[in-house]
Amino acid sequence: MRRLLALSLMLVSIFFLEHCRRTEVVSKPTIAVVMKTLNNPFFIDMQEGAEAEAKALGVDLIVQAAEREVDVEKQMQIVENLIQRKVSAICIAPSGSKEIVPAILKANVAKIPVLAIDTRVDRNALAEAGATVLTFIGSDNKDGGRIAGEYIASRLGGKGNVAILEGIPGHETGDARLSGFHEALDRYKEIRIVASQTANWERDQGFNVFRNILQAHPEVRAVFACNDMMALGAVEAISSTRKKNKLIVVGFDAVKDSRAAILNGEMHASIAQHPEEMGRLAVEYAYKAINGQSIPPEIPVRIELITRETLVTK
């Protein structure tokens, strides 16, 4: 009892002191970029793009992320804390397309503009909550999935068994890529998808899951992983078997490691998203929003298929 009293007394006196201190901090506008995780080179590239643009514009940049892509609640806490920090704009790549909506609503109430990058925020959830996102900056993931599907189909000559490594279920990016991939392969009656499992975007999970798939389906001839991390995990799983260099491996994101793998033949293709471009555009348009300019609701970022040929010619 005594202790609680002491604590409350202390808090009250500090509040009083705080009130006397100048609370309005005049500073440059601060833009916050909240990513899914920093454990993925994709997001590190995004960070670099954002930092370069922020430097050029002369604004402060705060980059935050949760430890793991699965931790949606942590992301929400980060957004709440940024609101307390009175940042000027928030760019976010949501770990949960629906789950992040309550946090966005709080930002709306605090009159902080919100931009979505890389992964869309679920439209229905937004509408239901009455929250708004100013724009989506990202690639057309569905298109990317389709391109990957076409590539595999052509490499397989229109027939064969294919496996898929999915992202975290419910993530809009993963779902879109998957749907595009399926759409492309639907046209090829002689291509069968024998396994489709999630490895939660993570490299070591990709390793484990694909190793199991290989055991169960030794006749698999191609694998599509919804991101490069999982693809690289699959590559490691393959390298310890006799099928080395015989399986077609396609990833998504085209990060540095996967480009290296494509060059030495362990991987065959990836869909490049240009994350540093996303980061740059995010800061550029956030700055515009802060200054009251209107911005388009969709800002597409190009994607391209990266293969050995394209890398060599560059």
Next chain:
Amino acid sequence: MPDDIILSMRKIRKTFPGVLALDDVDFDLRRAEVHVLLGENGAGKSTLVKILSGAHRKAGGEVHLFGERIEIESPRQAQQLGIGIIYQELNLVPSLTAAENMFLGREKTTSLGLIDRKALRSSAQSILADLGLRLDYDRPVRDFGIAQQQMIEVAKALSLDAKILVMDEPTSALSETEIRQLFGTIRRLKAKGVAIIYISHRLEEIFEIGDRVTVLRDGKCVGTKNVAETSKSELVRMMVNRELKEQYPRQRPPMGEEVLRVQNLCRRGTLKNISFALRRGEILGIAGLMGSGRTELARALFGVDRIESGEIYVREKLQKITSPRSAIDLRIGFLTEDRKSQGLVLTLSVKENITLASLDALSRLGFINFRSEAREAGSYVKDLRIKTPGLGQRVLYLSGGNQQKVVLSKWLCSKSDIFIFDEPTRGIDVGSKVEIYQLMNRLTAEGVGIIMISSELPEILGMSDRIIVMRRNEIVGEMPAEQATQEKVMHYALGAS
């Protein structure tokens, strides 16, 4: 020193806080003899032997080994001097093989630094063969029974080139045939010139295997005799013949009706056909050596261990006591042997410990009535004169005597009228002891019945109204206190008659 005396211990003194464990003890050992160390619990046998094995340092006296004066400073040094000791709790690693255990820490290595398994096995084999043992030295030790594990310990000591071997109660866990085997091994050891110090109170064994016997009593050496020249009664007399200096304040009230009766209690391995009765106002003393089954009896009466057959009548009604709770509800209280680990929750306060068994009565709808609780606990603290800075003091900080009073208060608070005291004054200073005895008097004057288990013969004789002696899980003697003497009780306890 005469030629064949290999070990001589003179005027050995050892004190522990508050206790003189060994008081100028003399002991010597001849080559190739079996010398028995005999005495009650607490007489000083293990202390003496621990000084020899390096586990304790002596406070005074001299030790001469093979004619040279030595100071034994560590178990390792004792081992190097050729002294091996086999404790009751064996010192083997269960998952390693016999051979590995024997050479633990001294494994021979090959030139590459790996353990030389072949050398290990052949050494083990030869030592075991020497002892006339056929054991698979390649199996993990836990696969073997106690008797064989003991043999492995003996072999281990031999492999260390022991000239003196100490065996502490070696036969307590063995069957008849295994005892025969052990004795055979002992004879072989003698033939090899090994001397053995044999601690035991099984008189039959002493007369079978011993050459000489030394009796210790209350930390003093009473005397050493050749086994062939003495008798069981003489040994018993030497063990217990002491002046009963302490006056025990027993005041016997008029006896009331029967409050507890047990008939033919049996539990395999721990209780054999136990029957007795307890009356109001009576203190029934239960005497016996360690391992005779007394605590097991108490646990059975309190519902901690299950009885396989037999009946218990509480206040003349047949009852089934299946748990401590049911015993407590029958108003039985149990002051355990070890109050720190079983009788008290050291992290809780005096008040909380006193009321722990009675919270149902002090609560309503699950909420404890703090005022009643404080009142109850306070009354016992005052009544029993428990020295504590306050009811909220952690019981951990109280002295032994006061801790025991707290335990007693717990059972008073739960309104017990049958008490089981297991070693009530162990580890308690003299002043508090007297207080506890006076409390026992008060309780019996109020009609309480007390069962008192004790290893202190003077206490048994001084406070009991009637005495029961247990040996090897059965009741071997029963007598009213007036007819009891220390010798008589010890006779029964040892099975000497």
Next chain:
Amino acid sequence: MVNKDILLHNSRQFGTLIGLMIVTIVFWILSPYFLTVSNVMNIAEQTSINALIAVGMTFVIITAGIDLSVGSIVAVSGVVMAGALQGGLSDALGILVGLLIGVTCGLTNGLLISYGRLPPFIATLGMMSVARGAALFYTEGRPISGFSQGFRFLATGELAGIPAPVILMVVVYVIAHVVLKRTKLGRYTYAIGGNEEAANLSGVNTKMIKTIVYGISGLLSALAAVVLTARLNSAQPIAGMMYELDAIAAVVIGGTSLMGGEGKISGTLIGAFIMGILRNGLNLLGLSSFTQQIIIGSVIILAVLIDMGLRKDRRFTQAKGIIT
């Protein structure tokens, strides 16, 4: 006469409070955004989920046990409740279903530990896996989203400017404090943790009490799941991962000993807040999440070291481990 030992004992209790003050003052100095009314409410809201779980964990740890399954129980009770709500059950009934799942998991833990005699570490480790698997199985890996306004009020609503989860947290803490301090259940919990054998020999039904305590832990994990689900408007089968570590950290920083037998609910609340403040403050300062992890981990180690240091002065003769 003031016993030196009592003084030392109380200084441990004060230690956590001092820790809270230090952490508060440090961030107050470092960031002007820290000590505002809205941020304090923000911290309280963010802490509430861990705080709820930590209450249950406090009970368990006082009995010298441990519950590693709390995070998975959050997940499985959350998704089953979500399924029930979307299946048409009213808000109240749906929540009840979730709480029941939590209690069931908890009681199962308790039964395995008391009657099955499994070490708490092992039993709850197993449940951690089983419950997580059940959650993933039930939802086929996908989150269940979209609940009614009424349900979400539990997270988004406010009463007199105080967020609903904070009110819930305070209510739960008051109840828990009363139970531990003033009821038989509380007293027996301390007794069992202090010396289970002595408690048993004093007639305490240790098996039943232990089972109930783990049931409480499961119940509170389910309650945390209700708040979490309302907050995110979504129940995920992957929710709650590693939540057990945060809960244990809150309990330990709060001064409850892992050896059992002592501890206070108020200490846990302070411990949970210290962690909440750390996370929030480090976010406000813009430090990367890696730095945050290092700092928070160091604080936990420091807290336990200080606790052990103060403990050496006492002649504590009983030692227990979590694994045994």
